[in-house]
Amino acid sequence: MKHELLKEAADATADPDRALNNLSSFIADNPSKEDDLEAHIRKVALLFASSQFLANYCVSNADVLFDVLRDLDMPRDKESLSSALKELSGGNDAAVSHSNTLDSYMAVLREFKMRETLRIALRDLLKKADLVDVMYELSALADVAIGNSLKFVRNSMRETYGAPASDAFSVIALGKLGGEELNFSSDVDLIFVYGTEEGETSGVLTAHGLKVNRLSSHEYYCKMGEALTRFLSLNTSNGFAYRVDLRLRPEGQRGDIALALRGYEMYYESWGRAWERAMLIRARPAAGDAELGRDFMDMIRPFVYRKYLDYGAIDEISSLKTRIDSTFKKGDIKRGHGGIREVEFFAQALQLLYGGREPILRERSTLKVLHRLLQKALIGQEDFFVLSDNYRFLRTLEHRLQQLNNLQTHTLPSGEAELEALGRKMGFRDAKDFVSDLGGRRAKVREIYDSLFSGRKEESVLSGTFFDEETSDAELREYLSATGLKDIGKAVRNIRSIQDSIFTFQTLRGRRLLGSILPLFIDSALKSASPDMALNYLQSFANLLSANESYLEIFSRERRLIDMLTYVFSQSEYLSKMLLGRPQYLDMIGWKERTGKPLKVLKEEIGHVISEGRPVQDAVRIVKQSEEIRLGMLFLQRKTGVNEVVKGLSKTAEAILSTCAEHLSEGARDLAVIGLGKLGGREITFGSDLDIIFVTKDEPDEATTRMAEKLLRMLISYTKEGVAYRIDTRLRPEGKKGVLVSSLESFRKYYAKAAAFWEFQALLKARPVAGSIRTALAFMSLASETLISRGREISASDILQMRERILRELSKEARGYDIKLGPGGIEDIEFTAQYLQLAHCGAIEKLLVQGTVKALDRLRRAGIVQPDEAEWMKDAYLFYRTLESFLRLRGESVIKREEEGLKYVSEFMGFEHCGAFVDTFEKKRELVRNFRDRYFRAS
Structure with missing residues (x-):
């Protein structure tokens, strides 16, 4: 065939390039069909321009194409479709024939669907059928396919399980299929109903005469529904017949595949919602037992159509549609503003409102419903014309979209060429005119839709x-x-x-x-x-x-x-797990209480939980977790700063330690608990360990040691409320090798003769947190004397070497920014401040304070650190501690250097972009390193 003839035919279509490519492929694969093609060239070119998946099918099945082209004038009803399927099966009822295997009948059914889809598409494109006819023929095709598939599946099930004595099973179509308004690439929405749950299948006889494979009726029909769904939707070498959607059944994907009629009745009476009423408007028996199908329709009628005016249904439908609106792209002609769904929702809302009193409105077809609403004067002539005309337009457009590649799409193409071709398929000169007309149509639909739901608008979700x-x-x-x-x-x-x-x-x-x-x-x-x-x-x-x-x-x-x-x-992974573990903490979500709580109030809260009958170990865990959640949520919302958070968490730890000590104090009244590290400095954050040591005035006896051991167990043991704290007691004399409890005299001798330099650093943070006040004060006096007398002996090189070793061996800098142990991080500030405290506290006793921020303030006042340096270090320290607390809440220990990791911290810290955060972070690190180097070198 001459190329010019092919090109002329292609140029007359909406998509000349696609048409010409497909015509050329057809000739290349089917040279013997040139005469047939020439006789039908314009019709075939139109098809090939409109549908790529049908063009591909025709290239491989040329005889089918020309058979179909010779038989386009008359529509096929279900009877003629069933005859065509029987003929394709060799003149037998393949659905019940023993000679057909699962694979062979699947192939027959899929071939049948493709042939009939080709025929319907040609009738549509050649205007031999209008929109209503096309939708009906597509629906009839689906009914016949489902009905014959059910026969095949039912026959197979009987051969395997027998059948119940009362064997009634019906397939109910919903959605577009129920309304007989199916698309070219629609899912089929189905639910399965059977007669009664009573009884079981007869089973089948084995070769030995034994009855096997008996199932309850419910199991049997659920298996039947599963088998039918699989038969239709399985993607084989011949494709699939239909995608089956069962999610409209009671309880959705959680629900049983099939229910007895009584089960549906009980569900809809007890649980049925407005959207399910709207969904059932289009319910229709499509296959299976006709009498059972009629019984189902009779059963749902009073649920769907109420005798009173149900304005609540309109509210629920409006709410559902409004929530849907903002999700869908502007080009979505189904769910977007002024789209197909709005016409359907409009009609269904009025059906639910008036259908109970007006039986004429109990109609499944959207176009018929609109006409009947006009007949009953529930909508005006102009609204009827706008809605019905635009519904036809949008459904035709939906067909053109789906005919192209057999995809379930409702979205306009984004490419200019594709949009241009689509516009011409819809009868427009170009894409601009098409888009303009479509926009005007949708605006009119939206206006009418809003007129029904005015005053019921909600925030889009x-x-x-x-x-x-x-x-x-x-x-x-x-x-x-x-x-x-x-x-x-x-x-x-x-x-x-x-x-x-x-x-x-x-x-x-x-x-x-x-x-x-x-x-x-x-x-x-x-x-x-x-x-x-x-x-x-x-x-x-x-x-x-x-x-x-x-x-x-x-x-x-x-x-x-x-x-x-x-x-x-x-x-926050940290807080999320806590909230999920103890949902009663949800009551605190809206708490507007001030950030800080006095120690007395925290202890009273623990006492209140104990008074409700909870053990002490549970009470302290509950209060600890509740405070972490409360402070964590305030912190994440930036309603409180890190200073308030660490003080609040430190005070909570102190209240817990004090309560536990008081509960165990009998027989060991001179035992004191001294906090060190972050606890001593009032600087603990989320998930912090507690560094503590135990001190007695005189040599500890067995009762005192037992009390300390019980206190530790009370805090570290796992209960149903979790662990209160991880406790670290390694800062005691001799560390792990030393006794758990030591006397004041033992501490005095140890600090005088055996303590390492880093233990004096740790002593700077010592603070009484529980137990005997008298013993604690005596220890604090000992600590001051020790630091004043020996602090100047600590060399800068010792501290610097230890810091460099930590940086080398413990820092996680290779995994990301380690804000604590990394270069220019928290420990550089702390170690420098501690060194200056130790070096000068002999002359200036006021330098002996526990917290790092307070230490920097005292060093500034004493003239040891320049005012601007002190401010820079305080700013950097609080910046780092804020980051540290945020990371703890996220369950992370370092800031990951990739964009995703940086994004979270940048946003939380208030930076517009990651680059600005990194620049600030690096500058603070440099300032801290310079600060450290200056004062260690000066020594």
Whole structure:
């Protein structure tokens, strides 16, 4: 065939390049069909320009193409379609024939569907069928495919399990198939109903005459539903027949595949929601037992259509649609503003409102419903024309999108060439005219939709669509791809699990509350700085919410708390695990109490928990965790600074140590607990160890040592409330080798003769935290005397060498920025301040303070450190401690150098971008290194 003829035919189509490429491929593969092609060249060119997947099929099945082209004028009903399927099977009813294997009948069914889809597409493109005819023929094709597949599956099931005595099974179509308005690439929404749960299958006889494989009726019909779904949707070498979606069944993916008629009745009576009423408007028996199908329709009628005017249904539908709106891209003609779904929602809302009193409105087809609403004067002539005309336009556009590649898409193409071709397929001169006209149509639909739901608008929620049961996993992945998620597959699983948690509630009110709150949580999680982490914890949290209605009340009243909690889930592994472990801490989420609590108040809180009958070891853990959560949430929200946090956590530790010591003090009244390290300096942060030593006035006896051991066990042992603290007692004389409890005299001798220089550094932070006040004061006097007399003996080189060894052996700088042990980090500031304290405290006793910030202030006042240097070091120290606390809450120890790690800290610290944070961080490190080097060299 001449190239000019092919090109002329292609140029007459909306997509000349595609048409010409496909025509050329057809001729190359089917040279003997040139005459047939020439006779139908314009029709074939139109098909090849419109549908790539059908063009591919025709290239491989040229005879089928020309057979179909000779038989396009008359539509096929279900009877003629069944005959065509039987003919393709060799004139036999292949669905019940013993000669057909699973694979062979799957192949027959898929070939049948392709042939008929080709025929319907040509009737559509050649305008031999209007939109309503096309949708009906596609739906009839699906009905015949499902019905014959069910016969095959049912026959196979009987051969394996026998059948129940009362064998009734019906397939109910929902959605587009139920309304007989199927698309070219629609899923089929199905639910399966059977007659009664009573009884079991007859089983089958073995060669030895034994009955085997008996199943309860429920098991049998669930297996039948699974087998039918698999038969239709399995992707074989011949493709799949239909994607089957069963998520509209009671309890969604959690629910049983099939239910008895009575099971559906009980569910809808007890749990049915407005969206399920709207969904069932289009329910229709599509295959299986016709009488059972009619019984199902009779059963749902009073649930769907109420005798009273149900304005609450409009509120729920409006809420669902409003939540969906912001998720979908502007080019989504199904779910976007003024799209297909808005026309359907408009019609369904009025059906739910008036269908109970007006039986004429009980119609499945959207176009027929609109006409009947006009007949009953529930909408005006102009609204009817706008909605019905634009519904036809949008559904035709949907067909053109799906005809191209057999994909379930509703989104306009982003490429200019593809959009241009689509516009011409819809009858426009170019893409500009097409997009302009489409925008005007959608604006009119939206205006009418808003007129019905005026006064019921809600804030748009990105994740509302995830609770729309019609949203497939593939669509969900597509929408999530526009978020900051790293693992979209896991996010889909988390969201489905969150969605399913609604059905665990035992009250309808609880389900409704949960159904309104969880989309807000998902929305907040997806907008958070770390959506993957937030969704992981939200998935677990949803199970807690579904177990306690009182938690739902908190979030229903205080919607701002949703953002607060998801922020914690996105930022803090430490707090998230704590909240999930003890959900009663949720009561504290909205706490507006001041940051600081006096020691007395903290001890009273511990006492209050004990008075409720809790053991001391549980009470201290509960109060410790509650304070960490309270202060952690205030810190993450930047409502309090690191100074207040470390003081609050240090005071909490002191209250706990004091309470435990008082509880165990009988027989050991002169024992004192001395805090060192961060505890002594009032500088502990989230998850800090406690450095402590035990001191007695006189030589410790057995009772005193036992008390110290009990105190340690009380704090470090695992209980159902977790561990209170990790305790480090290695700063006692002789470290691990030394006795646990030492007398004042033993400490005096040790510091005078055996202590290493770093132990004097540690002594600078010593502070009484529990036990005997008299013993503690005596120890503090001893500590001052020791430091004043021996502090100047500590050399700069000793401290510097130890610092360099720590940097070399312990620093995690290779894994990221180590703000504590790395160069120019926290320890450089602390070691320098401690060295200057030791060197000068003999002359200036006021330098003996525990905290690093206070030490820098005293060094400045004494003229040992320049005022600007002291301010720079205090600023750097608080900057580092803020970072350290933030990292602890995230469950991390260093700042990762890659962009993702830097992003979190940069945002929390208030920087516009990662580069600004790194620049500031490096400058502070340089200042700290210069500070350290200057004062150590000066020595």
